[in-house]
Amino acid sequence: MKALKLKLKINGKYKEFSQDFIPLQLQLDAAEINEHIAEYTSEVEYVKAKLGLIVKAFDNPEITLETLLSGINAREAYTAIDGVMNEILGMNDPNLISAQKKVLAGPNIETQSSDSSEA
Structure with a gap:
C-alpha cells in the first residue's frame, strides 16, 4: 500500500510529509465523520x-490545524483534504473497495434461501 502524502507550505517553503501506517481506528473515525x-x-x-x-493521521508535530490552514493553497484545499481522507478510508485500495462492495450488497440471497429450506 502506498504512503499517505501531504504537501504543505511552511515558512515560505514547500515540504512533503508521508505516513506509511494508518491505524484502523483512524479509518473508522474518518468513516464516522462522513456518516x-x-x-x-x-x-x-x-x-x-x-x-x-x-x-492525527500524520502524527507529526509540524502538522497542526494551524499549519494545515496556512500551508494548503485555498484553490487546492478540497482536492488535498479529500484526497487524504479518501486514502485514509481506503477508497483507492482495490482490495478494500471490493470488500466494501460485498458488505454493502448485504447477505447472499442463495445462502438465505438454502438456510430457510432446511427449517
Missing part, C-alpha cells in the same frame, strides 16, 4: 473535523 455530515452546523465545522483527522 455524520448532516449533523455539522457549517461547512467550516465539517472541514475542520476532517483537518483534525489529518493531523
